[in-house]
Amino acid sequence: QSVLTQPPSVSGAPGQRVTISCTGSSSNIGTGYDVHWYQQLPGTAPKLLIYGNRNRPSGVPDRFSGSKSGTSASLAITGLQAEDEADYYCQSYDSSLSGGVFGGGTKLTVL
């Protein structure tokens, strides 16, 4: 059971918008710690997608956006493309566990 809770799967058709939620608690996201997002394509290492809740590293398309409110965060992907099919993970810090924590991951399927 991961400290940060994500839906196991989401899906959408090409061109659509999907969101992936990341729910935490008062010892992590709710305290105000930043949330970061990673994309893991099949057979590869995770790649940074969003840092500091809503910032995109250079090279990441603006179709990807992040937000945070209360004890939750969300990753939104607009204009869905086949190449977006991957696993997505959120990450934050947890004061009770004194370290970085990850969500269980969400598999995005592009229909």
Next chain:
Amino acid sequence: QVQLQESGPGLVKPSETLSLTCTVSGDSVSSYYWSWIRQSAEKGLEWIGRIYSSGSTNYNPSLKSRVTMSVDTSKNQFSLKLSSVTAADTAIYYCARVSGGSSMLWNWFDPWGQGTLVTVSS
């Protein structure tokens, strides 16, 4: 462009020590914190710990009694040792550069190495 490459045995016997090295190219290990993260089907992604070039470390409390990290600035490498391994330690082990400053509260990981599968089995 920063690149990280993990190396080490792919098979470790139960109760023995897992040892991995991460070689950094395109950046100096003296400039950042560096982390180890593992991924297994059972536990998902799990942060193991981080190290700075000074040798300062922070470990995941759940693994702290078994983890040792070190850094070799002359080789631009950092390493992980995990003792008394069991089948539960079977995972893909990644090394990654830590960003977001010296406080763990704001850290993220970028980039990551390609990962190396370590299997614990007799």
